[in-house]
Amino acid sequence: MSSDTLAPARPAVELEGITKRFPGVVANHDIRLAIQPGTVHAICGENGAGKSTLMKILYGMQKPDEGQIRVNGTDVTFRSPSDAINVGIGMVHQHFMLADNLTVLENIVLGAEPKRAGRLDVARARKRIKELAEAHGLRVDPDRLVEDLGVGDRQRVEILKVLYRGARILILDEPTAVLVPQEVEELFDNLRELKAEGLTVIFISHKLDEVLGIADAITVIRRGTTVASLPRSEISSARQLAELMVGSELPTPETRESTVTETVALKVDGLSMESDGFRPVPKGTSIRLYADKLKAEGKRLLLDDVSFEIHKGEILGIAGVEGNGQSELIEAIMGIRQAHGGISLAGQDISAWSTLKRRESGIGYIPEDRHRQGLLLEASLWENRVLGHQTQKPARSGIWINRRAARADTQRIIREYDVRTPGADTLALALSGGNQQKLIVGREMSGEPAFLIAAHPTRGVDVGAQAAIWDHLRDARAAGLAVLLISADLDELIGLSDTLHVIYRGRLVARLDPSDVTPERLGGYMTGAITATEEM
8 A cells, every 4th residue: 555545634724823912912822723624623712712813813804913824735825704715614603694584595695696697596596505405414495584594594504605605614603502402413413414525614612512522623722822632532521621621620500409589579471572563452452362363363473471470589591492582572571672461570560661760670681692782892891881880880970970980890890700801991892702791791790680681691601601600690599689591501591590481482381390301301392392281
């Protein structure tokens, strides 16, 4: 046998000495790694460790200050993502980049449309999409509107979008963040298909069990540099991987003794919301009859007769596939969107109150999308500390904002919540996603709120930050805080919740005991595969 036959394949991607500096911080320092073709290579690390910066460099969104990138043995320099796409690199971002009002086909070909006589060649596009879908096990309906798709289908569309452009190296950023266990398994099946076809997958995730379940090799980044790059076979457990990442054991969200009191902090009664805008209920008609009438007319309800109570010292979890009414429930409780039904805080009807008055009365809110709803990215951290709390201490001093007090309290949050930043005057956009999240959690847990909405409180944060946020929630619960927890992390929901509801198509369809339910069974209720037998 010749020596050529024995020669190892060239790495699909090689990074040598990659260094990237920003004002006041070195994001990447002397990063070195080699990714073999036809493998799933996981990148793990704490928030702020430099993973996102590294992937932006590999996708041409940022240019390294030092170092060299090689793709399939050839030195490359990227000025933009189009340069990366031209050498076969595609990226699926954590926040999907799809247009809801377009079809699957239109989203996939957008910017790379096949033309015939100056017009979109739909037949050719459909044929190519069908070939890719069948070859890689990515089933989609090209003619469906994206707004009608669940998150698992949206993710398949994103993957097809990069494959359509000829990608042979895929970067997946936190691909399982919004998926239930069944969808995660489907994604992993898809990735195994891609691998079998010779494609290379770079898999970025905080979910260590999933990394161990899919990766062929794992690279750990800590404080901007590579500290380990190992075959999967050399890592025995999630605990070992966590210790490589943060130097400590893997945390669990388990809540110990019950602290639930008899005092109702928040009561939601018969909350219903139309899909086509709020209309007053006709006089003399009950909300229930009105909702039934709308459904009989074929109209969809975003919320359908939702009722529950949360007591002081209780965490009530809501499980559901995204798009089943969780966002509308939050918006109704916060007063952002009108709904029928009653909402009471500490026994007082707040249904007609403004969002500001609800905030001032002690409702804290960790939003589901930190960029769209939680931060002003181009503002400083102390200004973001004031956001939503501008009429309360420490922000308010008479009619003015007390900048000194706001800065001082921001420094407290930075210290207590381990926000990795040079200081309170740093712009929010300069922080990693996880550090932005820690700032928001710190802000919303300040001022002794009476009730807290925590929507995906640990999404996109590393195991160390996750443990800290769980501890803060547990401590606040023990001190009497009532929490509505909405999360896509089923272990988090099961571990933290005292009571667990499942929302499906706008209705609460099951009430489950967190001490007696598995993530797989919970996922069955969430997707409608299991129908509740318990009385609500």
